[in-house]
Amino acid sequence: MRATRLPALLWCLVLLACLAFSSAQLLRGASLDTRITALLPDTHQSDEIDRANDQLSTPFAHRFVVLLKADNPGEAADALASDLENADVVSQLRYRPGDYQLDDLLTVLGPSRYRLLDDHLRATLDSGDTDELQRQALASLVMPTGLDQHPVRDPFGLLNRWLDSQLSTRFDTRGDLVTLQVDGQALVVMTATLAGSAWDTGLQDRLTDAIAQFEGDHPEARLWRSGMVFHAADGAHQAKSEISTIGLGSLIGVLLILLMVFRSPTTIATLLLPLITGAVFALAVTLWWFNGIHLLTLAFGSSLIGVAIDYALHLQCARTLAGDRFRMRRMLPGLALGLVTSVMAYVVQAFTPMPGLRQMAVFAGCGLIGAWLTVVLWLPLTRVRTTPGTQALAARLWQLLARLRGRLGPRLALVLALVAVAIAGGRLQSDDSLRLINTSSRQLLNDEALIQRELGRDTGTVYLLVMAHDSEGFLGRVESLDPMLDGLVEEGHLGSHASLADHVPSKARQSANLERTRNLYKQQLDKVYASAGLPPALYERAMTMVDQSPPLMPEHWLESPLGENDQRLWLGRIDHDMVAGMITLSGVDDHARQQLASLARSDEHIELVDRVEQISTVLGKLRRQIAQWVAGALVLLTLLLALRYRWRTWRVIAPAGGAILTVLTLYALLGVPLNLFHQLALLLVLGIGLDAGIFMQEHPRAHHAWLAITLSIISSLLAFGLLAFSATPVLHHIGMTTLIGLASVWLLTALVQHRLPEDRTTPDNNDHG
């Protein structure tokens, strides 16, 4: 006994250390990660694209926008603002016109206004028909309807025309609030800068609470929300609450069943102990290895419960039924093979280049090893009670098995497998869209779509990266692309495009514009002065202003408060002789995509970047890699198992392999496209299926093996079948697959066992008899 106690004690010390380490890590603020990107591999892109991606998405991650409708908008907006400020989640909040600090529009753009002409005005000037401009100039000199319309400084209202060409006319700033008309309703526009990271769960909670408090106080008010922080909060919240409700529900269900079977709280405690120790061990190793843990790792990790409880179930079922006749060494080969096969199935994922999968693999592998060690080292030290009830139940299950066994012979199984492979191979579709990992609620997605549409807030997911030797070259290049892009917009292939060149014309264009302005002055200014009764001497003064006009420089614009929003569109210097900037695109259809892609192919200084497509590509690659690795592992396992089981090997593989084929064939027939998360769930099916196959071969005549397999599958079905009802797509996919897969495992395990003569079965452990 002493020999077995020392390793048990050591294992206890290891677990205590793990517990201390994890607690320290979690207390220090290692938080739950919900970022999709954390799961993705480094895509080996150029640094420019990485920087461009960061820069374009920064405003979306660091700010949020709320639209508010209320009976008394002023009071409601103030209340919301104070709720947000009290929650300490925002560093800046703007919803009143005065919140937009008035900057020196005249100082930044005023001196260069003679060089800033919009397309329409340029066309008018080039046509030579400027009489209408003269008339308008005169009218606005008498009754100024714009900014700084002064006979000397700006008789033709150039500054005002430039501003009008640049601005959205959607915002209404006349009242105390900044509002926007949406479907005939005036909504208050509130923009905020976060006081911390959008991924900080503490901040997410405070923000969610503040908004909930506001909604509680103002039941009549309606909010629309846009910003990464809401999506992050929504995803974390929903997944957390579902995992905890579903997890709790299934735990209670599993406990009830186990209580019914074993009728001993102590035995049930010994069954759950490996799960807890496995989780403690896996969490500590994962936190130590990755400095944090991803939400999906937890969601996926909880799927291990099914496999981890297998070992404990097999051991305790055997001990309960056998009583004093139990011998540990008879159990060890089955337990060891079960562990090796499951760990192999999970750990192959660590060889894929996906950081997310590596984390899951580490978590899964450690969880299984932890649970297994507890089962082997600790459980034999506990006492189990043999109850007649358990034996009766085992006997009844055995009768059920007797009716099912032998119905599926090797030939029929092979034929069915070939048919399944043909159907799945021919018809199975796949889905790698980003939608899969979207954990936001439909409500939030609708809010987001509305705000992006109404405010023209793009998330910077599709853009052209344009490189040039200097900023002048960049602006000129973008200006040369504009007619093509405008053409796509007019034909309805493109929603909109935006770049720094929209607000800062190239020097060449500015010089040409200045010349146009000079000509306009020469043609019309005398007449304007004469008609207005102003002294002709003003002409020289006006012309001097034009002559002394400095060009608007990109740096100057970007540094001004007006241009700060354009900073995201400009990368600046990317190496010693190159600068780069972005043209963001929205509403890109296939036609536009093709045209832009061919443009990018023909010009080495232009790249078309589509981040959504990139992520989909990565998901697809990941899915195929898992499939290949697991298929490879399965072949290897079959060879390994064949060493021990010879011709019986097909019976070991059939439950797992058959269940996977059943799921795939069903999905192919139902038209459900296979995605990454289906495949992750199939790993669970594989793990439990292999355990079942192995234990039935190790103990072909033992009631305890079939009892343990049945209990294991029922508990996993309870845990994961319930996930099929989750609204989080990821969890739903995992649940659905598990439900079908595990039911198939159970049935197939029974069907493929060879028939036994009635009298040769035993209710206890003498299974090799």
Added chain:
Amino acid sequence: MSCRTRLRSLSVPAASLALWLAALPAHALTLEALADHLAAQGDVAGRFEQTRYLADLDTQIDGRGRYRFEQSDRVVWALESPVQETMELSDQGIQRNGKPVEDDPAGVATLIMQLLNGQLAALSDRFEVTLEGDQKDWHARLTPRQQALASYLDSIDMRGDDRLEQVRMAMADGDRLDIHLLPPDEGDPVAHTASRQAP
């Protein structure tokens, strides 16, 4: 969005100030009595004269034309000299010389209509309004509440009796805009008749 809003907060008032003034007489001030008093005059039409004084050039630009307020419906402000230009406001929006103004800051027309319909909240939202005198001789001073507007518009003074007679806008840089709305019977019999026909 912030940049645009900021710019708009300047250009909307700039583009619409003159138009607000044109719209004021129907229901001028926050004081309900005055609003009712002016409203009782019905539709009003007549001539106007205006002077823009430019402080830095120490010179002025004169203009004149005709106005017509059709209560709760339409405002027409027709400059005749030194150049012809008609601004028209209705619930259809703003028209300049019969054409819709393309760069119309959406909502200016709405604001005008609110004023005409006596929704004074919109005006007092933006301006501090102080009122002196009585119905036969009143003076209202409007000072912008928003720093954005105040940085270039100092104040607006309005005077009148049964109707609005004079508007003076004082800009922050010393420029001024004076508008006199002449009585309907002075030199415009058509307008006079129109105003008398109103209910």
